[in-house]
Amino acid sequence: MARDPLAEGDEPDPQRVLDALCDDDCRAIVRTLDGAMTASDISEACEIPLSTTYRKLDTMTEATLLEELTEIRADGRHTARYRLDFDSVTVSITEDRRLDLTISRPTRTADERLAALWSDVRREV
DSSP: OOOOTTTTOOOOOHHHHHHHHTOHHHHHHHHHOOSSBOHHHHHHHHTOOHHHHHHHHHHHHHTTSEEEEEEOOTTSOOEEEEEEOOSEEEEEEOTTSOEEEEEEOOOOOHHHHHHHHHHHHHHHO
16 A cells, blocks of 8 residues: 655645654654665564554654555565654745745665656555
């Protein structure tokens, strides 16, 4: 069930991003994520209950701070893995005194772009 909240080309909702970054558990997940990890691995590493971990992962994925990937397994039991989908988040104020949020994204290799495409196809099926 890999999701890409930016699949439509929309910008992330600044309030969702800020809410996620203000959450202690979400920040613990950011500190802990090292490459792509399963929810169980994240839960164990952060010492957060699995049910809470899933809620936090959903919050962060919807805020476009995480990328959810589908790991295809030969036995047919596919699993979701999560990885950070930002290098930095910058909040600034515009000339008309509005907050502007900019998210710097990591550069993806061809293999990573293909994996994301496959995740999109799996989501549609």
